[in-house]
Amino acid sequence: MKIAIVINTYIVTTAGEKNPFDHPTPLWLFEKENTLKATLESLRDANKRVEDELTLYLFGIAANEKTDFDKAIESKIRKLVLEVGELPVTRVITNRQVKDFKEATDIEFFESMGYPEIRNLGLLIPNLFGEDLIMQLDDDELVRPNHLVRFAEIFEEHPEYGIVTAPYEKDGTARIQGKDPLSNWRKYSAMDEDLEELLGSKACSKTLFGFGGNLCLRTSVAREAHYPRRVPRGEDFSFLLACRLLFANGDPETGFASEQSKFLTWFCPEEAVTILHRPPVEAKAAFLRYFENNLNRFILERRMVTSQTGFTLQDLAESSHYLTAMFGQKDFKSELRLWIQAIRAERRDILDAVMVDQMEERLLAALEEVEATPRWENYLRECRAFREAQEQLVSWELASLLPKIRGWME
Numbered sequence: 001m002k003i004a005i006v007i008n009t010y011i012v013t014t015a016g017e018k019n020p021f022d023h024p025t026p027l028w029l030f031e032k033e034n035t036l037k038a039t040l041e042s043l044r045d046a047n048k049r050v051e052d053e054l055t056l057y058l059f060g061i062a063a064n065e066k067t068d069f070d071k072a073i074e075s076k077i078r079k080l081v082l083e084v085g086e087l088p089v090t091r092v093i094t095n096r097q098v099k100d101f102k103e104a105t106d107i108e109f110f111e112s113m114g115y116p117e118i119r120n121l122g123l124l125i126p127n128l129f130g131e132d133l134i135m136q137l138d139d140d141e142l143v144r145p146n147h148l149v150r151f152a153e154i155f156e157e158h159p160e161y162g163i164v165t166a167p168y169e170k171d172g173t174a175r176i177q178g179k180d181p182l183s184n185w186r187k188y189s190a191m192d193e194d195l196e197e198l199l200g201s202k203a204c205s206k207t208l209f210g211f212g213g214n215l216c217l218r219t220s221v222a223r224e225a226h227y228p229r230r231v232p233r234g235e236d237f238s239f240l241l242a243c244r245l246l247f248a249n250g251d252p253e254t255g256f257a258s259e260q261s262k263f264l265t266w267f268c269p270e271e272a273v274t275i276l277h278r279p280p281v282e283a284k285a286a287f288l289r290y291f292e293n294n295l296n297r298f299i300l301e302r303r304m305v306t307s308q309t310g311f312t313l314q315d316l317a318e319s320s321h322y323l324t325a326m327f328g329q330k331d332f333k334s335e336l337r338l339w340i341q342a343i344r345a346e347r348r349d350i351l352d353a354v355m356v357d358q359m360e361e362r363l364l365a366a367l368e369e370v371e372a373t374p375r376w377e378n379y380l381r382e383c384r385a386f387r388e389a390q391e392q393l394v395s396w397e398l399a400s401l402l403p404k405i406r407g408w409m410e
Contacts (some may be wrong), residue, residue, distance in 0.1 A: 001052050001133060001152055004126035008059045008118055009036050011073055019063035020114045023280055027069055030076045035140040040084040044140040047149050054088035057126055061112050069179055071093040071134055072232055074407060077085030094127065097405050104404040107389045116227035116235035119212060122303045123222035128393045131219050138213030142276040151216050152271040162221040162262030163243060165210030166273040174199055174274060181287065182342040190325035190398050198267045206319045206409040207267040208244055213238030214275045221262050231300055232293045240265045241301055242379060251380055286357055287347060299370050302327035308376035333367060
């Protein structure tokens with residue numbers, strides 16, 4: 001089996017620059033602060049099957065699609081790969097290569113502005129090289145010794161599986177330990193309710209729950225589904241929800257009804273595929289920014305559900321405590337206002353009432369704008385374009401395409 005191991009490293013190149021990432025690595029402190037080395041060491045030391053062909057795809061993405069520092073980024077990552085040693089064939093991709101792919105192919109999905117766009121690169125490029133499975137990891141995670149073997153076995157044992165997710169373990173537990181930011185905004189406790197049920201099963205369970213840093217999918221899925229673009233965060237849940245809607249609805253224009261089961265997601269609770277999450281110590285983002293980014297995401301996902309008919313908000317309530325708590329309310333606008341009232345009452349650390357008022361205005365305006373869009377139909381149109389892009393890439397000879405990509409080497 002050909003397995004692509006995709007790891008994203010997000011990098012800031014200028015001190016103080018605004019960026020969309022949670023904890024990017026400063027380029028000037030890369031050698032001291034990167035978490036990628038430990039991830040690569042765990043992959044080096046993991047068990048491997050002789051019948052599997054593994055390839056590492058390391059995306060070193062500078063914030064804000066900058067290309068000025070790409071040679072330095074690539075050099076630092078390749079130096080790290082050599083230091084770790086005994087790794088599979090490794091391909092390093094930076095914004096420069098992404099830009100060259102865009103110019104050589106005119107494919108709009110070659111972009112790297114945010115989380116979902118970068119995740120889509122991790123679908124496009126491995127498919128170009130004919131991979132069977134795409135295994136996503138983040139650069140602050142350690143895999144257990146049998147991680148690679150067990151994931152391959154799961155897909156061989158279950159040819160009907162298209163997407164498999166597995167737990168994160170942090171501080172000795174896979175449960176969510178964070179305290180809810182607001183008494184009526186149950187972001188962490190509702191997530192933990194889902195995890196409690198999933199972890200309580202000995203077998204794989206159908207789910208909408210999954211973290212992008214521990215997710216594996218067949219390239220047959222990656223050719224027909226993509227991460228919804230322009231989602232500010234939570235791209236992993238956004239992708240799994242979109243795939244669930246593809247299972248429920250199909251695409252009336254292109255069909256694929258006989259293979260729709262591959263769009264279901266399965267959660268595997270086994271310790272072997274539970275990664276060890278080792279995020280760097282970082283200051284928490286300002287709460288208002290965190291809240292607004294999340295609500296913008298949930299506004300988009302709610303509309304994804306309400307703009308199609310195959311999967312209802314009631315279906316959502318039966319599938320996920322977390323997503324239901326975040327956007328499954330019958331009167332979402334009133335719920336949003338109640339959450340903001342709670343910010344005013346409970347978050348004494350936020351002293352600027354004007355900022356809260358302005359945020360409320362922006363969110364209500366975003367809700368009104370998004371609710372007026374056919375979001376599901378728009379996503380389906382992008383799926384068709386993504387599928388055509390994959391077919392176009394596969395039809396090209398690598399020998400003719402890769403020379404157009406500056407700095408491309410293995």
